[in-house]
Amino acid sequence: MNEGLGSVQRPIVAHPIIRFHGATFGFPGVIALKDISLDIAEGEFVGVIGPNGSGKTTLCKAILGLMRPLGGTLQIFDCACEKLQCHHRARIGYLPQKGGLDKNFPITVLETVMMGRYGVLGLIKRPGKRDRDIAREALSHVGMLEHETSALGELSGGQQQRVFIARALSQQPQVLLLDEPTTGIDIVTQHSVLDLIRRLHHDLGLTVVLITHDINMIRPHVDRLVLLKTRLFASGRPEEVLKPDILQQVYGKELVITEKDLIIVEDYHHH
Amino acid sequence: MLELLSYDFMQRSLMAAALVGALCSVMGVFVVLRGLAFAGAGTAHAAFAGVAFAYLMGLPPLAFAIVFGLATVWITGLMEERGRMKLDVSIGILYTATMALAILFIGLMKTYNAEVYGYLFGSVLSVTPEELRIIFGLSVAVLGVIFLFSKELYFIAFDQEMAEASGVPARRIYYMLLTLMAVTMVVSLKTVGAILVFAMVLIPASTAYQLTHSLTRMTAYAVTIGTVCAVTGVVLSSLWDIPTGPAIVLLATAVFFLSVLFSPKRLRAVS
Numbered sequence: 001m002n003e004g005l006g007s008v009q010r011p012i013v014a015h016p017i018i019r020f021h022g023a024t025f026g027f028p029g030v031i032a033l034k035d036i037s038l039d040i041a042e043g044e045f046v047g048v049i050g051p052n053g054s055g056k057t058t059l060c061k062a063i064l065g066l067m068r069p070l071g072g073t074l075q076i077f078d079c080a081c082e083k084l085q086c087h088h089r090a091r092i093g094y095l096p097q098k099g100g101l102d103k104n105f106p107i108t109v110l111e112t113v114m115m116g117r118y119g120v121l122g123l124i125k126r127p128g129k130r131d132r133d134i135a136r137e138a139l140s141h142v143g144m145l146e147h148e149t150s151a152l153g154e155l156s157g158g159q160q161q162r163v164f165i166a167r168a169l170s171q172q173p174q175v176l177l178l179d180e181p182t183t184g185i186d187i188v189t190q191h192s193v194l195d196l197i198r199r200l201h202h203d204l205g206l207t208v209v210l211i212t213h214d215i216n217m218i219r220p221h222v223d224r225l226v227l228l229k230t231r232l233f234a235s236g237r238p239e240e241v242l243k244p245d246i247l248q249q250v251y252g253k254e255l256v257i258t259e260k261d262l263i264i265v266e267d268y269h270h271h
Numbered sequence: 272m273l274e275l276l277s278y279d280f281m282q283r284s285l286m287a288a289a290l291v292g293a294l295c296s297v298m299g300v301f302v303v304l305r306g307l308a309f310a311g312a313g314t315a316h317a318a319f320a321g322v323a324f325a326y327l328m329g330l331p332p333l334a335f336a337i338v339f340g341l342a343t344v345w346i347t348g349l350m351e352e353r354g355r356m357k358l359d360v361s362i363g364i365l366y367t368a369t370m371a372l373a374i375l376f377i378g379l380m381k382t383y384n385a386e387v388y389g390y391l392f393g394s395v396l397s398v399t400p401e402e403l404r405i406i407f408g409l410s411v412a413v414l415g416v417i418f419l420f421s422k423e424l425y426f427i428a429f430d431q432e433m434a435e436a437s438g439v440p441a442r443r444i445y446y447m448l449l450t451l452m453a454v455t456m457v458v459s460l461k462t463v464g465a466i467l468v469f470a471m472v473l474i475p476a477s478t479a480y481q482l483t484h485s486l487t488r489m490t491a492y493a494v495t496i497g498t499v500c501a502v503t504g505v506v507l508s509s510l511w512d513i514p515t516g517p518a519i520v521l522l523a524t525a526v527f528f529l530s531v532l533f534s535p536k537r538l539r540a541v542s
Contacts, residue, residue, distance in 0.1 A: 064435075064436045066432075066435060066436065088438075089435075089436060089437060089438035090437060090438035092436070092437075093437075094433065094436045094437060096430070096432065096433055096436070104480070104536055105304070105429065106304075106479075106480060106483050106484050106485060106486055106488075106489045107429060107484070107485070107486055108484060108485050108486075111425075111485065111486055111487075112429075115422075115425070115426050115429065115433075115434075115437075116437060118422050118423060118426050118434070118437070118438075118439055119434075119437040119438025119439045120438065121422075123420065123423065123440070124419050124420065126422065127422065151484035152484075153484070154484075168437075171437055171438075
């Protein structure tokens with residue numbers, strides 16, 4: 001399946017909706033992801049981890065159909081990613097990395113969430129009552145309905161993250177793809193955002209692919225962890241992937257797992 | 272005043288000013304939100320170079336204004352995509368190069384041509400019935416396309432990558448926006464001139480930006496401010512016998528500073 005250590009991918013019972021087969025991504029002269037073979041099944045909750053520059057965001061862009069493989073294949077919803085149409089993309093709800101949002105950008109919470117309907121509707125067609133109802137339902141899923149008329153720029157970081165999750169939900173997606181959803185928000189809010197994602201996975205039956213740096217935060221929530229370092233290094237249940245020897249090979253430092261299942265750098269542990 | 276309105280030339284210039292005021296302000300909303308201000312200024316000067324070239328060669332000026340304007344915006348778009356150089360640097364080079372071309376073409380003309388200077392400084396009071404028909408036709412066409420694709424245009428102004436990822440053909444919509452911007456510049460050239468046209472794009476939209484947190488309200492405010500300033504500017508320039516372009520632009524600038532002083536966003540931030 002792949003050349004990494006600890007390649008312990010579980011047999012997939014449910015239908016795979018994202019299939020990488022020997023896929024390589026990058027730009028001329030720079031390979032960001034090499035020879036990736038990975039199936040993500042419908043209804044799975046997959047965490048994608050790896051050090052800086054390991055290809056996590058490239059994997060995300062590939063799933064969104066924004067990058068074509070230089071070699072190998074990627075199929076999304078049984079469709080080769082090169083042939084991916086706009087209506088396929090609308091089936092993946094995407095939460096991008098938290099960027100610098102212009103505080104003064106004139107947009108309300110409801111207007112932001114309605115944007116999730118635009119790709120689904122197609123060109124020219126105007127959103128109607130049904131679309132507003134879907135957007136409001138998405139807002140109530142993330143507990144932000146009472147803020148629908150607020151200015152987006154006036155919300156806290158955690159609230160904005162919820163609004164962007166609602167925007168993704170208003171696409172009525174099959175897959176929720178989240179790129180570093182807990183970066184830049186405080187620890188209490190991080191937990192509540194992760195709880196929300198887990199609840200959406202459970203209640204709405206969404207397939208979740210979550211990219212993160214925070215191994216300790218993500219491990220209790222996911223069915224499967226995918227560990228990247230340009231190649232697919234390991235894929236399996238958290239306890240199968242988070243082994244000291246595998247982590248050391250990927251992160252290049254002695255990482256230890258403490259009695260309370262926290263993963264920390266060993267030098268730090270000694271101090 | 273009423274006597275003034277009975278003249279054909281005055282009626283034509285008021286209609287031209289109202290159309291250009293509305294068109295520039297709507298375009299301005301997307302230009303301001305998408306951060307295309309400098310690219311727009313460059314396009315206006317490129318369009319003027321087209322006019323100068325056409326007069327030098329004895330060709331139709333508006334057609335060449337469109338050709339030069341479109342070539343510049345498309346090159347700008349490609350440079351932004353390739354991203355090898357900072358966009359303000361590459362636009363700055365294009366901007367000055369096209370202006371140098373315009374000066375070269377004017378210098379090559381054997382006689383002084385007042386009409387060319389009309390396109391540089393604007394001469395709305397000399398708009399001919401045929402020019403008014405062209406302004407009307409192009410304004411309706413551009414506003415119609417903006418209306419049809421407004422939801423996509425708002426989305427790419429907010430976040431182009433997010434738009435692409437959620438199933439909107441964002442790249443094509445972006446090039447459409449650049450094309451519409453070039454046509455807007457050309458339509459407005461005769462009325463307010465290449466130097467001041469960009470004020471008509473930027474100022475009403477920036478004024479509206481100060482006043483609201485909603486995209487739809489921002490557009491409505493911008494159109495109202497732009498149209499009222501353009502029409503009032505023409506009336507004031509006739510009454511006081513001052514040049515029209517500066518009258519419109521200085522009036523709009525005064526309204527802008529008032530909006531900054533009384534902006535609800537700023538007042539809230541201070542309190």
